Structure formats: C-alpha cells, structure tokens
Amino acid sequence: MEGRQLAVGFDPREEAPRSIGDVACQDVEALRAALAEAEPRAADRPDLVRVVRAPGRVNLIGEHTDYNDGFALPAAIDLELRIALVPSADRRVEIVLGESGERAGFDLDAIGPAQGRWIDYVAGTAWSLGQAGIPTRGFRGLLASTIPTSAGLSSSAAIELASAWALTDPPGGDVDAMTLARVCQRAENRYVGVNSGLMDQAAEALGRDGEAILLDFRTLEWRPVPLPLERCRIIVCDTGSPRRLSVSQYNARRAQCEAAVAVLAKGDRRIRALRDVTPDMLASIRGRLDEETFRRCAHVVREDERVLRTVAALEAGDLATVGRCLVESHESLRDQYEVSSPELDAMVEIALATPGVIGSRMTGAGFGGCTVALVERGAEARLRDAVLSEYPARTGLTPRVFAVEPVRGAGLLAAG
Ligand code: GLA
Numbered sequence: 001m002e003g004r005q006l007a008v009g010f011d012p013r014e015e016a017p018r019s020i021g022d023v024a025c026q027d028v029e030a031l032r033a034a035l036a037e038a039e040p041r042a043a044d045r046p047d048l049v050r051v052v053r054a055p056g057r058v059n060l061i062g063e064h065t066d067y068n069d070g071f072a073l074p075a076a077i078d079l080e081l082r083i084a085l086v087p088s089a090d091r092r093v094e095i096v097l098g099e100s101g102e103r104a105g106f107d108l109d110a111i112g113p114a115q116g117r118w119i120d121y122v123a124g125t126a127w128s129l130g131q132a133g134i135p136t137r138g139f140r141g142l143l144a145s146t147i148p149t150s151a152g153l154s155s156s157a158a159i160e161l162a163s164a165w166a167l168t169d170p171p172g173g174d175v176d177a178m179t180l181a182r183v184c185q186r187a188e189n190r191y192v193g194v195n196s197g198l199m200d201q202a203a204e205a206l207g208r209d210g211e212a213i214l215l216d217f218r219t220l221e222w223r224p225v226p227l228p229l230e231r232c233r234i235i236v237c238d239t240g241s242p243r244r245l246s247v248s249q250y251n252a253r254r255a256q257c258e259a260a261v262a263v264l265a266k267g268d269r270r271i272r273a274l275r276d277v278t279p280d281m282l283a284s285i286r287g288r289l290d291e292e293t294f295r296r297c298a299h300v301v302r303e304d305e306r307v308l309r310t311v312a313a314l315e316a317g318d319l320a321t322v323g324r325c326l327v328e329s330h331e332s333l334r335d336q337y338e339v340s341s342p343e344l345d346a347m348v349e350i351a352l353a354t355p356g357v358i359g360s361r362m363t364g365a366g367f368g369g370c371t372v373a374l375v376e377r378g379a380e381a382r383l384r385d386a387v388l389s390e391y392p393a394r395t396g397l398t399p400r401v402f403a404v405e406p407v408r409g410a411g412l413l414a415a416g
Contacts, residue, residue, distance in 0.1 A: 027082070027144070028051050028084075028413060028414050031051055031082060031084035031098070031142060031144060032046065032049050032051070032084055032414075034084070034098055034142050034144075035049060035084040035085070035086070035140075035141070035142040036049075038096045038101075038140075038142055039086060039094075039096075039140040039142070041086055041088070041140060042084075042086040042140065045086065047416060048086050048087060048416045049084060049085070049086050049414075049416055050084075050085060050086075050087075050171065050412060050414060050415050050416035051082055051083070051084045051085075051412075051413040051414040052082065052083050052085070052162050052165035052166050052171060052410070052411065052412055052413060053080050053081065053082045053083075053162060053165075053410060053411065053412075053413045054080060054081050054157075054158040054159070054160075054161035054162040054165070054204050054409075054410035055076035055077055055078065055079070055080045055081075055147075055158065055204055055207055055407050055408075055409065055410065056076070056077050056079045056080060056081075056147035056153040056154055056155060056158055056204070057074045057075065057076050057077060057153065057154045057157070057199075057200055057203035057204050057207070058074065058075055058077050058153060058234060058236055058363050058370070058372050058404060059072055059073070059074040059199065059203070059363045059364060059372070060073045060074065060075060060212055060234075060310070060326070060363075060372060060374075061073050061303075061306055061307050061310045061325055061326060061329050061361070062074075062199075062215075062303060062304070062306075062307040063303060063329060063333055063337075063339075063361075063362070063363070063364070063366070064253060064257075064299070064300060064303070064333070064337055064339065064365075065217070065300055065303050065304055065307070066197030066198055066199040066215070066217045067196075067197035067217075067254055067257070068217075068257050068273050068274040068275055068300045068304075069217050069218040069272070069273035069274070069275035069276075070217055070218075070273075070274065070275050070300060070303070070304040070307070071214065071215065071216055071217070071304050071307040071308060072199050072203075072214075072215050072217070072307060073212050073213070073214050073215075073225065073307050073310060073311060074199055074200075074202075074203035074212065074213060074215070075203065075207060075211070075212040075213065075227070075234070075406035076203055076204050076206075076207020076208075076213075076406060076407050076408065076409050077153070077207075077234070077236070077404040077405065077406060077407060078404055078405045078406075078407045079146045079147045079148070079153060079402065079404060080145070080146060080147060080158065080407070081143065081144070081145035081146075081147055081155065081158040081159060081162050082143070082144055082145070082162065082413065083095070083141045083142065083143045083162045083163070083165075083166045084141060084142045085139040085140065085141035085142075085166050086139060086140050086141075086416070087137060087138070087139050087169065087416070088137070088138040088139055088140060089137070089138070090138050091107060091108040091109050091137070091138045092105060092106075092107055092108070092138045093105050093106055093107075093108060093122060093123075093126065093138050093139060093141075093167070094139075094140050094141070095119065095122060095140075095141045095142070095143050096141070096142050096143070097118075097142075097143055097144075098142055098143060098144030099144065104117060104118070104119035105119070106119065106122075106123045106126070108126055108130075108136055108137070108138055111123050111126060111127050114191055114192055114193060118159065120191065120192050121156055121159040121160050121163065121187065121188075121192060122159060122160075122163040122167075123191070124160070124187035124188065124190075124191030124192050125159075125160045125163040125164050125167065125183070125184055125187045126163070126167055127187065127190075127191050128183045128184065128186045128187040128190070128191065129164060129167060129168065129173065129183055131183075131186065132175075132179075132183050132186075134168060134173040134175060134183065135168070135169070135173075136167040136168060137167065137168075137169060139166055139167070141166060143159070143162075145158070148238055148370075148400065150242065150243060150369070151238045151369050151370050152243065152363060152364030152365060152366075152368070152369025152370045153236070153364070153369075153370060154200035154203070154204060154364070156188065156192075156194075156200075157184060157188070157200035157201045157204050158204055158410070160184035160187050160188065160201065161180065161181070161184055161201065161204050161205055161409075161410035162410060164180050164183060164184055164410075165410055165411060165412060171411075171412045171415075172411065172412070177205040177206050177409055177410075178202065178205065178206065178220055178222070180201075180205050180410075181198060181201035181202045181204070181205035181206070182198065182201070184201040184205070185197075185198050185201045188201075194247060195250075195251055195254060196250070196365075197217065198215075198217060198220075199215065199217075202215055202222070203215075203409075204409055204410055205409045205410055206222055206409050207406065207407055207408050207409035207410075208224045208406065208407075208408055208409070209405075209406065209407055209408050210226065210227060210229055210405070210406055211224040211225060211226050211227060211406055212224070212225045212227055212314075212406060213225070214307070214311050217275075218273070218275055225311050225314055225315070226314075227314065227406060228314070228317060228319065229405075229406075230377070231319065231376065231377060232319060232358060232374050232375060232376055232377060233374075233375050233377060233380055233403055234372060234373075234374060234375075234403070234404050234405070234406070235351075235372070235373045235374075235375050235380060235383055235384075235401060235402070235403055235404070236363070236370050236371070236372055236373075236401070236402040236404050237347050237351070237370060237371045237372075237373065237387055237391075237399055237400070237401050237402075238369070238370050238399060238400040238401075238402070239341070239343040239344055239346075239347050239368060239369065239370065239371070239391075239395070239397060239399060240343075240397040240398050240399055240400065241341060241343040241344075241368040241369075241395070241397055242368050243365065243366075243367045243368035243369050244341075244367055244368055246365050246366070246367040246368065246369075249339065249366075249367055250365050253296065253337065253339065256292075256293055256296045257274055257296060257297070257300060259293065260274065260289055260293050260294075260296065260297050261273055261274060263288055263289060264277065264285055264288065264289075267288065274297055274300040274301060274304075275304065277297065277301050278301065279301055279302055279305055281301075282297070282298055282301060285297070295335075295336040295337070295338075296336065296337055298332075298336055299332045299333065299336035299337040300337075302328075302332060303329060303332060306325045306328060306329055309321065309325055310322050310325040310326075313325065319358050319374070320358070322358060322359060322374065323357075323358035323359030323374060324359065325359070326358075326359030326360060326361045326372075326374065327348075327352065327359050327360070327361065329361045330348050330360065330361035330362055333361070333362055333366060334362075337366075339362075339365065339366030339367060340362050340366055340367075341366070341367055341368050342395070343368065343395050343397060344362040344366065344368070344369070344371055346391060346394045346395055347360075347371045347387065347391060347399065348360045348361060348362065348371055350386050350387055350390050350391055350394075351371065351373045351383060351386075351387070353386070354379070354382055354383050354386045355379065355382065356375055356376040356378065356379025356382055356383070357373050357374070357375050357376075357379065357383055358373075358374040358375060358376060359373070359374050360372065360373035360374070380403055383401070384401045387399050387401050388401065
C-alpha cells in the first residue's frame, strides 16, 4: 500500500491502448544519459551502468484476502519503475529523481529511522536485506517511473523491489523472487511502518508476460494463470481521487479480521485465520460476531472462493463467469467490507454500462485509487470514451485510463 505521495515519472502514456514492448525498449539509453549527466562516475565508466526495473501491479480479484491467509490473482503490469545505477564501493546510496531532479541518499552502515520521504522505501529495503543476511553495496542512481502514484498500483512496492535489485550483487541477491518479495514486505511493515500484506510485492516480484499470478498466502505457493488476451484486455481507470484515510481504515479492517479470528478460534481451534472459515460455515458463526464484523468476514470468505472460481473460469475460457466474479467482488467490497468510495462506484458503474465490458471492480486497498476492467478486444476505446465523457460530469474529477499488459516481475533490464 502506498503510504504517501511519491512524485517521480517519465511520460506516462495513458489513455492509449499500449503494447508491452514500448516501455521496455524505449528509455534505457535515455536513462543512461540522464544518469551520466547527474553522476560523473557514470559518465566516466558507462560500461558499469546497469538498469533495474520493477513493474506496478493490478489485482484482478482477491481483495483484502492476503492478510487473512487467503488467495489473490494479481498481475504485474507494464507501467513500471526503473533505476539506472553505477555501483560504488563507498557504502553510500545516492538517488536522483528523473522527473524533478530531487536528490536523497543514506549510508548503508548508518541507515537511521524513516524520514517520511520516498527514500524511506530504498533505505527500508537496504535495512531489510541486511536483516535477511543478503549483502548490500552502495550505488549512484537515477529513478524514473510510469506508475501513477497514490493510485493503488503499488508504486511503493516497485521502489522496494527495484531497490533490492539495485543494492545487491549479483543483482537480485541470488535469492528466489518470493524471498525477495518478503524482504520488501518487511521493509514496508517494519521500516516504513505500513502494515500491508504480501500481495503487492509478490505480484511485482513474480509477474509473468501475459499471465496473472494465483497466490496462496498461507502456503506461499503460487502459479501463473494464462489470460485469454487474444479475446480481452485489462483496462485500469484511475479515479483521480486521493485515497482518503486509506492507511487508518486499512489497519482497522485488518484489526477487525484478527479480532474475529480470536473469537472464532475459541469455538473451533482449527480456525487460525479467516482462510479456515468456509462459505458453509458462515451461517453458524453469524451469532458469534457483531453484525459489522460478520459482514467483514463474509467478504473475505466469499472473496477467497471467488478467486478460485475466477481461475477455474479463466481456464475454461468462460469469460462471462469471470465478469460476474469481478462484479460480485466489487459489490462485496462496497457493501460488506466497505472500502469502496463514490468515485470508485461511479467508475465501475460507467464501465458496466459500456457494451463489451466483461466485468469491473475497484482494485487494491480501496478508498480511492483505481478500478480494473476486463474488456473485449475492440471495446477499449468505447470504454475510454465513456469514462472520459461521463466520469468528470459525475464526480468533478479528471480520470485517467490505461490499457495495461501483464509483464514479468522485477529484474535486471540492462547489465553493466
Ligand atoms: C494493499 C495492500 C495489500 C492488500 C491490498 C488489499 O494493496 O498493500 O497487501 O492487502 O491492499 O487487497
């Protein structure tokens, strides 16, 4: 979850159906040149400059399930963050933001506490790598990103993952992607101080071209789920509304789930998380929880089931069922879990009234940010036009529409 605004960027090519190749190929040389301008040692030794990348993510379904040991189906997307860097032997990390020229840094041997700035995500990752016994070294870097910030597409997890790749030799620290995701989650939980689950980092570490990732947050098992992209596309719509109260409300929902488990475990010691409650059990636990807590639990329990139903439907090529699951998920997040907003609801309503839209829902923590829509190929422009013409009139806000592609997870883009 993004705790605060991070203003970095390069040319977010929104509103146009985009292809996977552009971002990946286009800007490496520009990044190298910008780093050489900002950092003399990159100019002196261009052969040492490397570029690492981390994608944003969109969650197709499985919202507020990760911290309940449940299931989710996110995809890494081709809005991404990159760091061009030259390694250094002096234990110093210095980064300049490509967009604003702002600089920040820290010493790897004296990281110090979080400062409430974007550099915290880098420093926290360095701290967490150290805690995990993964060696780090300094670098001079330039950071640029096309991931909209504070929009629920996990730009903070992308900074963490790109940093993990930038801080280590060999790049990525020679550990598996799930281990790196957990290191980054720990940075966010323990250093930055946001109590988020593992979904964002896992999606951005494990992503695959053209596929979503089915994650089981109890066992940490995962597998790719191919998406029928010859038939449909993923469209992300940014409501442009700030994610009001998102951190406090997120923590409150987490606490409610934990309190419910504490009550339910007294009657049934097999219940260790809401993952252990099946839809069939809901009727029997109803009387043991207050009405609001019950609704929170009902969302989580049914959302887990919806994730598995969505995966089965995708594998059967049954997009109508996939669409129904997305819509049910949104209704449940709106009415039971109460993390939607009038803007998210308006965006989903506009999408669902557009011919060719298979399904749509809010994505991420909620309280603002983005929706995701699955759209039949050929209907993308119709959805974009509907959003651009109707949403401002309904909300007074300016939306942004992104056609995104599922891409591979964080890694090295260009070696030094
Ligand atoms: C945020 C958190 C994730 C997850 C989602 C809700 O994105 O960072 O861990 O809990 O909210 O599904």
